[in-house]
Amino acid sequence: MTCHVIFETTVKDGNLDGLRKWFTEKLPGTRGFAGNVSVEVVHNQDDPSKILFLEKWDSRQSFERYLAWRVETGAVDELGTMLDGEIDFRYYDALGV
Structure with missing residues (x-):
């Protein structure tokens, strides 16, 4: 059974364009990671600073391996600099x- 991974966050003021560029660079690695079924990033129509991640993985363990890789490579820290609040x-x- 697949695992749906969701999180919502807020982009810091002035970082939306940088975040979009960051996603363009990083999401191919997510989509190509073993176990990823799909990933979509959307923003709220009424408040574009509100971002929602909708990911589907073949298992929670696959996502956790992916997340560990992103932590090791520094991508999670990079992302955190553009967001307001915790993930x-x-x-x-x-x-x-």
Whole structure:
């Protein structure tokens, strides 16, 4: 069963364009990582500084391996400099309905 990983965050003022560029550079590595099914990054229509990550992985363990790699390479710290607040990952299973 796939694992859905979701987190919502706020982009610091003046960082939206830099964040978009960062995603353009980094998301191919996410999409190509073993176990990734899909990743989508969207922003709120009423408040574009609100960003939502919607990721699907073949398992939570695959995501955790991916996250460890991103921590080791410094990508998580880079991302954190552009965000206002902590990253709080939430993990979901499909109900199958």
